[in-house]
Amino acid sequence: MLNWREIRHEVLRRDNRCCQVCGKEHSGQVHHVTPRSQGGTDELSNLMTLCGKCHMLISPVPEWLITKLWGIPSNEISAASQAVQTQVDKIINK
Numbered sequence: 001m002l003n004w005r006e007i008r009h010e011v012l013r014r015d016n017r018c019c020q021v022c023g024k025e026h027s028g029q030v031h032h033v034t035p036r037s038q039g040g041t042d043e044l045s046n047l048m049t050l051c052g053k054c055h056m057l058i059s060p061v062p063e064w065l066i067t068k069l070w071g072i073p074s075n076e077i078s079a080a081s082q083a084v085q086t087q088v089d090k091i092i093n094k
């Protein structure tokens with residue numbers, strides 16, 4: 001049984017540390033496609049590498065924080081978030 005640190009390392013290795021949404025290299029965030037709160041597991045099939053920006057866009061964080069960190073105007077956040085989510089769904093359903 002792998003611990004989270006090992007699982008995370010394995011996901012990053014599998015994805016070559018590239019964000020699976022925008023392709024950014026040296027990305028280090030591991031996203032649960034189905035959130036643990038909704039019964040998602042730590043199986044590799046439920047995990048993908050994302051960059052900090054893409055990950056934050058589909059995480060429950062306040063909009064002002066996204067604007068502050070990534071310079072995305074608040075009126076563009078929901079469209080940007082939708083675009084990331086669509087891409088994640090596409091990857092999972094392939």
Ligand SMILES: [Zn+2]
Nearest residue numbers: 019022051054
């Ligand atoms: Zn990205």
